Amino acid sequence: MHPAPSVIFFTSFSGLGFGMLMWLGSGLPLLWGLEAFVYFFVAYALSVGGLLSSVFHLGNPKNGLKAFSQWRTSWLSREGICAVLSLLVMGLYGIGLIFLEENWFLLGYVGSVLSFGTVFTTSMIYMQLKTVPRWNMLWTPVLFMVLSWGGGALLVGDENLSLFLLLLGGCVQVVAWLRGDKRFSEVGVSLESATGLGSRGRVRMFESPHTGTNYLLKEMVYKVGRKHARKLRVMGLLLLSVFPVLLLWFLGEYDWVVWFSVILHVLGLLTVRWLFFAEAEHVVGVYYGKR
Amino acid sequence: MTLLPEKVDKKLGLVIDLDTCVGCHACVVACKGWNTENYGSALSDKDAYGGDPVGTFLNRVHSYEVEPPLGASQTVHFPKSCLHCEDAPCVTVCPTGASYKREEDGIVLVNEDACIGCGLCAWACPYGARELDGVSGVMKKCTLCVDRIYNENLAEEDRVPACVRTCPAGARHFGDLGDEESDVSKLVRERGGMDLMPEMGTKPVNKYLPLRSRDEGLGVPALEEVASEPTGFMRWLDKVLEKV
Structure with missing residues (x-):
């Protein structure tokens, strides 16, 4: 398959960004104020940057909004929905931590699950393709998720967790x-x-x-x-x-x-x-x- | 709507006779001609008269050589376009609902007004039946000439796909493969029509008719084995040259 830079950057950076958001949402680490802002900013820059990069892969992006409609069959559609939902939920959670000194932990957990879901649905876009046998196996989603967890843990600075996950x-x-x-x-x-x-x-x-x-x-x-x-x-x-x-x-x-x-x-x-x-x-x- | 219909009323499709196709590419040209000025955006060409031409086609004719274990090999021309699969993987992967399979006749189409040009449907198709147009940026595929087959402005004999209408050898047949009694279904039964890449599980509607077996002796006789050891003068020369 053609290794288009847009999809390489998309899967790599959104994987890191949503991996970071997953840990931030679950309170590992729990940060406040300016420090929380810096971490959330990096996570958003990576995940949103990655998603924007994927737009360059499209031949006709003006119909982009329609891509949220076919969640019943399409992993790409599901991925788009998961990504937007997790960015919204984690944004609210982040506002609480950064500006209001509030830890809405339930919201954080929901955002964490959604961020995890985003990486999973991304991996399923590839895994579902019978036409590309190398991708069409269980190890594709496992790989995407473990790398996202590991990279995310490294970026939030958790040394023990990242050491274990990067090894895995x-x-x-x-x-x-x-x-x-x-x-x-x-x-x-x-x-x-x-x-x-x-x-x-x-x-x-x-x-x-x-x-x-x-x-x-x-x-x-x-x-x-x-x-x-x-x-x-x-x-x-x-x-x-x-x-x-x-x-x-x-x-x-x-x-x-x-x-x-x-x-x-x-x-x-x-x-x-x-x-x-x-x-x-x-x-x-x-x-x-x-x- | 990317959910596949549970049941289609008809299974319109093509039956392609590999034994009859002469590889003239007339179907390729007729397809491009009709579809570049009808359904959806044009089938563009880039650098058409230059050194590196590339363009969008909905039908392409490959040529293969079959080498049997015994006897002469055979050239087979192999037209390939969308097979309008019953279990079309290109439809279900579409995020926008641009790709759909029609309930009334099973034709797989792209609504270009909803297509974002992500290319995932082309990745999902094992047959290479979909091509993203380099100019319009939307996905193009065989429509089974949906704008001909129901078109009452055309004479009745023209209400078939352009490729079928133009084929000078009669190698392409169009009809309802869901109807057991249709001509195409009978043809498939009689000639042992087959699916391409059955292991992909797509259940193609289009069928391919295999080569008929040839009469004995009509083929070119196999050549005798080339002598591995020289004889006579050549044998003497061989020995002399080896000693020099």
């Missing part, structure tokens, strides 16, 4: 890669099944339907990333999980460690998210003799 996130990422590598062959799509000609013999592409490229090839048959995938996986894993975990473990007492870990983690997150798209193969590729 690294493990889940490795499992997701290893399981994901097998998914395409498990689904069993081939040019033979795609054309229905398999009973006759081996099928191969003879001539493409078009000499140039098209939307399908540009959007869904992206192969550049796979060349350096192994190296990028190692780099991504080190930045995402290994380095931050080691830093937090051995040098956790220093203030700069959390901030430095945040930078490394975000770079790692962008790398693994890029791979999430670039490595994913869409079944339509087989019609073009490409996988």
